[in-house]
Amino acid sequence: MTAHVPVLRSASAPHSTGGAAAAAAEPHQMLKLTVRLPGGDALTVDAIEGLRLVELLRAHELPVKAECGGAGVCATCHIRIPHHWQDQIPEASDEELARLDEIPGACDSSRLACQIEMNRDLDGLELEIAADSYAADKHTTIG
Numbered sequence: 001m002t003a004h005v006p007v008l009r010s011a012s013a014p015h016s017t018g019g020a021a022a023a024a025a026e027p028h029q030m031l032k033l034t035v036r037l038p039g040g041d042a043l044t045v046d047a048i049e050g051l052r053l054v055e056l057l058r059a060h061e062l063p064v065k066a067e068c069g070g071a072g073v074c075a076t077c078h079i080r081i082p083h084h085w086q087d088q089i090p091e092a093s094d095e096e097l098a099r100l101d102e103i104p105g106a107c108d109s110s111r112l113a114c115q116i117e118m119n120r121d122l123d124g125l126e127l128e129i130a131a132d133s134y135a136a137d138k139h140t141t142i143g
C-alpha cells in the first residue's frame with residue numbers, strides 16, 4: 001500500500017493573493033513546517049492541515065522511514081519535537097508511548113510522525129527526523 005499525498009507547492013512558490021474570499025474557498029490552508037535533518041541542515045516546507053507529519057515529510061521527498069505504512073506499530077517514523085512545541089501537539093496515546101519505549105535513544109521529545117496530524121495550531125512547527133528513522137534509501141515507501 002502506498003499512501004496518497006497531494007503535491008505540495010514549494011515554500012518559494014508564489015501564493016494566491018485573492019484575499020479573504022479566495023482563502024475561504026481554499027479547502028486547505030497552507031501552513032509551514034521546519035524540518036531538521038540528522039546532519040544538522042534545516043529547511044522550511046509547506047504543510048497542509050489534515051495530513052499526518054509522515055505524509056508531509058514524504059510529500060517533500062524527505063526520506064523518513066515508515067515501515068508499517070503509518071499504522072503506528074513499527075516505530076520507524078521517529079521524530080523529535082522541541083520542548084517549546086510540546087504544549088501545542090496532541091498528547092501521545094498509550095499505544096504510541098509503548099512504541100516509543102521500544103526505540104533505543106528515544107527521549108521525552110520523541111514522537112511518531114504518523115501519529116500527529118497537521119493543524120493550524122501547528123503552523124511553524126519544528127521537528128527533527130531522528131537519525132535512526134532517516135532512510136538512506138530514498139525509494140523506501142509508505143506501506
Ligand code: FES
Pocket residue numbers: 054065066067068069070071072073074075076077099112113114115
Ligand atoms: S510509520 Fe510505523 S509507527 Fe509510524
